[in-house]
Amino acid sequence: MQRIDLNADLGEGIGDDAAMLGLVSSANIACGGHASDPSLMLASLQLAKARGVQIGAHPGYADPANFGRVVVPMEPAVIRAMVAAQIGALQGVARLCGAKVAYVKAHGALANLAADQRPVADAIAETAASAGLGLLAISGTELQAAGEAAGITTTAEIFADRAYLATGRLVPRSHPQAMIHDPKAALTRLISYLDTGLMPVIDGEPIALQAQSICIHGDSPEAVQMARVIRAGLAERGISVASFV
Structure with a gap:
């Protein structure tokens, strides 16, 4: 099989x-930067x-507004x-309940910047390495390459609910086609990708991507239904959901 x-950002x-933690196999938990607090x-x-559920640290710009x-x-x-401060905060709180943080996934604008700027990508990957953690990165980006160069377990992800450009980058959220809101449409695109290795884009022919993880944004209104439809659709095709570490 x-x-x-x-995975989901939670x-x-x-x-x-x-509800999301009953459906996903990995949780990227905000650690006090863009969102969250110790409680x-x-x-x-x-x-x-x-x-x-496998746990990852989800650091981002300290700009909750x-x-x-x-x-x-x-x-x-x-x-x-x-990034080190946010990872450390989550690891410290994790010790209170005997939980283990396994990897790092950058959030939002930080992740998008690291996708293209290698110095930023190296900063994140090297910090994950210093904390003894793996890295979850957008497929085909400088951040994925930086994780691999740092010698840490690096897992590539694609997004179930985000549209792509021919460059392999996500469509900016300011664009009307950036988000996929219909769970069935998301599943159809995802199954096509899994069958072919090709991801449809809004500005050209489908592009080749490799990934071992699928992300659903936990803050979107349709997140739970999206996760249910995708998980059921994967199961129907004999694809099991399991964490990457």
């Missing part, structure tokens, strides 16, 4: 985390541990310190 990981104080981190970690979706100019060394 084929298998793939299903612990952000938005959406139904309890929410603890609750999210406890629930993920109870559900047997913009939910970490606007680039905050800073040097790579400052990014390294910011």
Whole structure:
């Protein structure tokens, strides 16, 4: 049976985390930058541990007003310190409940910047390595390459609910076609990708991508239904959902 990981960005104080943690195999938990606080981190970690879901740190720009979706100019060394502080915060809270943090996944604008700028990507990957963690990165990006160069377990992901450009990058959220809201449409596209290895884009022919994980954004209104439809659709095709580590 084929298998793939299903991950979601959780612990952000938005959406139904309890329902999502019954459907995904990996949870990217916000760690006080773009969202969350110590109490929410603890609750999210406890629930993920109870559900047997793999846990990752989800650091982002410390800009909750913009939910970490606007680039905050800073040097790579400052990014390294910011990411380290957020990873450390989640690891510290995790110790309170005996949970284990396994990997790092950058959030929002930080992840998108690291997709194209190698110094930023290296800052994130090297920080993950120093914490003894793996890396979850958007497929085909500089961040994936940086993780591999750092010698850490690096897993590539695609997005079930985001549209792609021919460059392999995500369509900016400002674009009307950026998000896929219909769970059935998302599943149809996903199955086509899994069958062919080719991802449809909005500005050209489908592109080749490799991935071992699928992301669903936990803050979207249709997140739970999206996860249910995708998980059921994968099962119908003999594809099991399991964490990548």
